[in-house]
Amino acid sequence: MSVDSYNRTRLVTCAIKSRVTLVRWKRSAALIYRRLGDSKLTVSEIAFGSWLTFSDGPQKANAIACVHRALERGITLIDTANVYGHGAAERVLGEALAGINRDSYVLATKLYFPMSGTDRGLSREQILKQLDASLARLRVSHVDLYQCHRYDTDTPLEETMQALSEVVRAGKVRYIGFSEWPVDRVEAARAIPNVERFVSSQPQYSLLHRDPERAVIPLSMRSGISQIVWSPLAQGVLTGKYAPGGDLPRDSRAADAAMGGSLDPAWLRPAVLEAVRALKPLAAEAGLTLAQFALAWVLRQPNVASAITGASRPDQVDENAAASGTAVASELFERAERIMAGVAADSRRSGIGSR
Secondary structure (H helix, E strand, O other): OOHHHOOOEEEEEEEEOOEEEEEEEEOOOOOOEEEOOOOOOEEEOEEEEOOOOOOOHHHHHHHHHHHHHHHHOOOOEEEOOOOHHHHHHHHHHHHHHOOOOHHHOEEEEEEOOOOOOOOOOOOHHHHHHHHHHHHHHHOOOOEEEEEEOOOOOOOOHHHHHHHHHHHHHOOOEEEEEEOOOOHHHHHHHHHOOOOOOEEEEOOEOEOOEOHHHOOHHHHHHHHOOEEEEEOOOOOOHHHOOOOOOOOOOOOOOOOOOOOHHHOOHHHHOHHHHHHHHHHHHHHHHHOOOHHHHHHHHHHOOOOEEEEEEOOOOHHHHHHHHOOOOOOOOHHHHHHHHHHHHHHHHHHHHHOOOOO
């Protein structure tokens, strides 16, 4: 990736509604960029993710608008996976990025989960097959980051790492990463000779889910691996949109039949929502929205390279992007941690956040 171009004006050609339009995009001076592990990639602190809002066909035009707004605001890391909408998210993303300078964004996708009755896992056959399918849907010749969505207990680790190294050396992938792997498996992968090394980890991490601090982040800091965090807003709960005892907002994920299944109802327990509501004065004191405060808390961790955010409207992209580079007093974060400590522990016991 051409890192030096981040703060320059770009001319990009994008195909929108079957019409080629010349668009001038200027990188936002407010966004901060961080090095991704031991790679040569530099990524925006805020990433754009295409998990849920991309998979619903009627939302396609709005999803494309959100991608373009993200690029306009200086967001350079775009994350997806083959399993999101069983290829639908990658196809829409490929359409959104068509004609845009390939050096102006960092593209990450993932594999592991079933794509059919026989297609799943991290075998050499699946890595080669699923990567080619993802590249076709995304309309690109390579991805910058190819991530193992989970650990595959049915495939020898050596086979997985050798196949990942093969696609890197073939020029189809620049770097590799993992998501939610057991720490001992990451260490075992690092001990295999003559294979490519992981540069990224994608864990769930938020004020409501701090598990990575116990083992994944310490290992990563020793190993040249950065975190690309998913669900930094606890699937929208840390935006404060859900009121204790109140009705679900009609435009929220929890109220959406297509997306609500991804939100564990335990996140909506009164104790959790009361704790979240208690964070609002802290966010206000910092001059931030609650969502921005929660993102800034994640980004306070130096091992985090980027926090993945979704958006169903372009204005949500704006709000999320504005969290980058904010200066928040450590005392406010400490107070927030004390408020969330009890409910975060309860969340770990209940298994909240698995996907």
